[in-house]
Amino acid sequence: MNTRKFKRRKDNNKYRDKILQARHLIYDKGQSVQSKGVEDLLKDSSYVPVMNAFSFKLGDLGFNIFGSLVIDQLHEVELGVWKALFKHLIRLLHLSGNSAVVEFNRRFRSVPSFSSTIRLFAEDVSELGRIAARDYEDILQCCMPVFEGLLPASCEIPAQKLLFVFATWHGLSKLRLHTRDTLQSFKSITTQLGNALREFADLTKDLEVRETPKEYARRRKQIEAGKASVMARRARHSKKPPTLSANNLPVNPNNLGSDGRRLCKLNLDTYKAHSLADYPWTIEEYGTTDSYSTQINELQNRKIKGQYARTNHRNIVEQMTRVGDITAVLEDIDTQLKWVRNKVTESTPLETNAGAVDSLLDGAAYSIGLKERSEDAIRGIPQWVASHQDDDATKFFIPQLKRHLLTRILGAQNRPNFDDSELINLRFYQEQMWRHKTLGINYTSYDILRQQDPLNPSTSNRFIVLASSPTNNSESPNHPFIYAKILGIYHAKFIYKGQRPERMDFVHVRWLYYDYDRPGGWENQRLDCLGYLTCRTDEDILYSFDFIDPDDIVRACHLIPDFNRGTVADLLSGNRSLAHDDPDFGDWSRYYVGRFVDRDMLMRHLGGGIGHYKPKPSENPQSQVVESNDRAIDPGSDEDDTTEGDKDGQVDHEPVHESREEYCGDDIDSGEDDAELDVDIGDDLRDDEASDEDEAEAEATDEEWDDLWGF
Template identity: 35%
Template sequence: MVRDWLYKKGVNITSKRVKDNLGPRSLIPTLSAFSTWLRCFGFNFYELFVPDLLHEFELGVWKAVFTHILRILYAHGEEGIIKLNRRFRQVPTFGRGTIRRFSNNASGMKRLAGRDFEDLLQCAIPVFEGLLPSPFNEPLLDLLFELATWHGLAKLRMHTDMTLNFLDSSTTRLGQFLRSFMKATAKEYVTKDLPSEEAARGRCKANKVAKGTRGSTDQGHQRSGQQTSGPKVRHFNFETYKLHALGDYVAAIRKFGTSDNYSTQPGESKQQHHERILFKMAEGSPYEKKGKGKQDAGKQKKVLQLSSPDAPALRFEDSEPLPYSDPHSHYHISTSTRYHVNIYKWLRQHESDPALNNFLPRLKDHLLSRLHGLEYDGDEREFTSAERSTVILVREKIFRHKVLQVNYTTYDLRRDQDSLNPRTNADIMLLAHEDDGDGHPYWYARIIGVFHALVIHTGEHSKSSEPQQMDFLWVRWFGRDPGTEQHPYTAGWEVKRLEHVGFIPSDDPGAFGFLDPQQVIRGIHLIPAFDYGHTDALLPPSIARPTHDNNEDWTFFYINMFVDRDMMMHFRGGGVGHKSTRQATDWFLSDCDKLDKGGETNAEEEFNDGMDNMEIQDAEFDLDEGELCDAEMEDTEIEGAEQPGLDSDGEADEDEISEYGYDGIEEIEEGDEDEDKEESDNDGAEDREEGQVIDDAGLGAEDGEDDDDNNNGYAEL
């Protein structure tokens, strides 16, 4: 009908009559070739378009939110930016490329891929805590928690109705928290361009002037000088497609399957892999490579100087290759006897170390409990001296090992493995065995050393007089932080806070202990609670603490339950593959927001309705001949015809370009390339202010790490 008005009757396309007819449904008077030729098959080609989580969220919404929070920190004072960069440098790595070392200047956001922004989000909560004053700190933490929750749920590789309902309610909360935080901070802070944004705008305008795209040279310089005299005031832009597209994910997953089936992430990671190879092939002269090798050697030498030869954990240079193991076994350690210590001599050398108090009696209590077949309860049972004498350590030796590998089944019924090296903060979780308490299902510990011993058991309860190998872990226990009476600390999904743990003081009998590796569920990622600082009151100088920690501990740590999808499901509950821990993890299902307690949503119905509205009504087909009939052509409905990021003249909006990840098209000057290369070379360097040493160069599988060359693309999900 509208086409008849335009093409037969000559009605102006800008007339009120046309706008009133097309405007309410965002129609355009254009025929689509796809609609025309696919209609005879009953196929709506608009169904081909699925959400793109990588570009819409990680490089879109989250990047925009992160950028605006940095603007707020600059408005509050540059000291917050300095603290933020220092904290990101101190975030420990995790797994085989899951969380990598952050650069020295995380706020600069230079040369970051999608997986780097994903890491920033997963580790953001402890880093941003306390950087803004109290009226804004709590809303910021709520927002970051909800962003991480939404991201984790959206990237699940296996969904149930329950997890989709959680994602649906998380989408609602995310919009609420985002509007609330941005509205509150807009009243307090005048947010302006970041230094990098201002510099990029200046380069872009200078390039346009040089190309003569803005009139004469003099006029171009004059305009450039007028518009770059100071940073531009910037507000968070809510009117973008990427932000509003978050509401489509639940319906899309219900209709098409989990987001990994149609993610652009694998293709991007493969491209990144090839670019890395080309970069290495084109890298400097052999002389420069030789100099870089000397720097790496010097870094490793410094690491070795900080390592103690009689520490529980093996040193970096100690080689202990691991043979292939049965993937069905729950754990795997080396059977090598190369690195051994005489236990009595070792205890005499460290008799003043509080970590070794009652080391041998408690070790024998632990071994006796296992030899008697007693169920593990935290090694609370103490045996008599006569019973302990029935346990004989062959040659009075225990054997140290470099790494413990733990195999486990993920929430989506896949097999995976954690490599835990005590030299690099091997933190673990296991099922709790509390007689009383609040019902929290896990205990947490840090592995100090991985050992095995050849044990002979004698006496009436002995089942064999032959030596048998018994593997055990020496651990330092964490305790959950209850807060104070005036300010109790609560964590969980309802209050939007991460779990809080800290080392048990060394004068407590339960500060250290032994553990059967069979009890370990998997490794965990602990991030220091930077806002609480360090303390030296928990443990005097001891071999149980790494040398580079300067005889101090972080007061508290946050358990990063968003580090990967499997970890999140361990703390959310309902993981299909978590059969052995199902009863424990389902405890978390009762801890949920009031929106999560609602019933089924109508997301799928709404999605189908939206698809029906986009059905093409512009042609009729003669199905017998497969040709277009001469029937009247109707108007094509295209949802969202007004493209976000374009102004009334069809030009890209400048705020949209830079804020939502489209600003990589401007030319980079040679000086900026040199600066980026220098920044890249410094990534992961030693943080001299905090005495932190980066010692993960050249690590292999036997070290509990993988070399970066084997970690192409993105983190394991």
């Protein structure tokens, strides 16, 4: 790190004098570029005898041409190191046979989309056909569950850890807001990435890893095309017609197999791999990568390509200029019309349904439809529940809903055990409720921007995350979040003790429990694993289903099925249920939490997001929630019938959550409970210079980092 940062090339008079002297030897003295005189001048610093216009014109003003050449994440990482690693993993996949490749493609097709971040993948990802940089980024964020169980046994665990470290590094490198803590974490993960890449390259170099059939076919085609062009040139000067045979391909018996495919190794001796260690100090010196990413220019190319497509390919410059002028005029007209509309709406009251954008602006926790349309009405709640009498999801629908609403009405944070007389005082107005197709969850991202997650129980955007309650039991680990699947979004009007009807929104959910037998996180370098409970008793049903306040939802989350464990059909008693993941196969046995799905989700697990808040200590002991559930089974019993440990071999994390407080997660550098990243904006702005002890520690860390990377 110190070598890269403090021994960088300097654009000074000494450098420019060397270039001028070398050019004098070449152009005036007639010496070759490889001559001893030129080599003595340039070789020690790896200079080239090229006059840079910026250096010679702006160098005296303090401009440094070497400092202007910043990192290029789009081409160096996503289309560079990560693309090369992914290709190598696919070659390893072919060692397990064609069935593994087919299963690999099937799994990627089954990865659910997530909002506007993760798109549905192509039919045949292993072929790498027509894949852009954004697709490689999505693949990196989702490929860990896909590769699980398909790679050779010797590579399985190292590959999973490497993918986890790479995804963490990639997420930190693309943050739009960094602090000293996140930069320190970034330096640490960069060291881990360098070690993991070298270890994986050493592990796979002795395996018979060969190019894929598609790579071999492409290479064969290129060689034949090259030989055809050479022989065509020779034919012009030869009387004997040339002959071309596919068997004339160059063969190296040491590298080629029986089918002609050559051996392939993971090559880390490239500039792109070498440049990974430049990212932390570059971000520290020049700012976050979104300011100078080449992705900005690549996206701007769409505009030029769009203008070109609207021409007849004659007089292109004139036509594209005219198209650009017309587009600018139309955009100006559209801007003026929007300004007029805004002036008009200032004097008119807002509609009843303000919309998702308005809810973001006014600071609302969520956005939901306000209209009560007849097609969305469920008339006769008891009759609707009776129509699903064989469904475990609705077995305790009404009593659970009443307890949930009564808790919110009375403001009883400890979820007391309401008896039947109290529940009778709560009635649904006209015994009806309304269902909603969508729910928008508003949140503040780590970089202090207002964002919204759309939720829809009929799509893959149906999983949510809530803040977990800290536990006082030191023997039981505590995950910072709890997860649920949305079964329905509703609102109803209720009457409590003769008061006027009041509307209340609520969400019907099925809990997903954390699998502590397969812990994830930064320390274990694997994704967190979740699963449903097996519903065998009424108690299991009460633990599996519940109602929550939309205000308590922190964010939507991306859950990727555990393809290696597959599906199960016996978690619920009925063959058909509103709670099934899919009506055809039932439920997935386990899910993995996509903590890398976007930067905000990464920072929620890492901690330190300025726009995030830590949850307040919970006042709700878990035993009271258990007692509340027991009351629904046996109203006359006040005993706590909960049992310790797993139920039928299932995971056992209680879904106790708090009010809407956004959790910061835990430290990436250590798995200890007290190693949280506390970010103080005021201190971050005031403390511009570290103390002497901090500087000494940083230098020691940098030296260790250089040794680990080997640069």
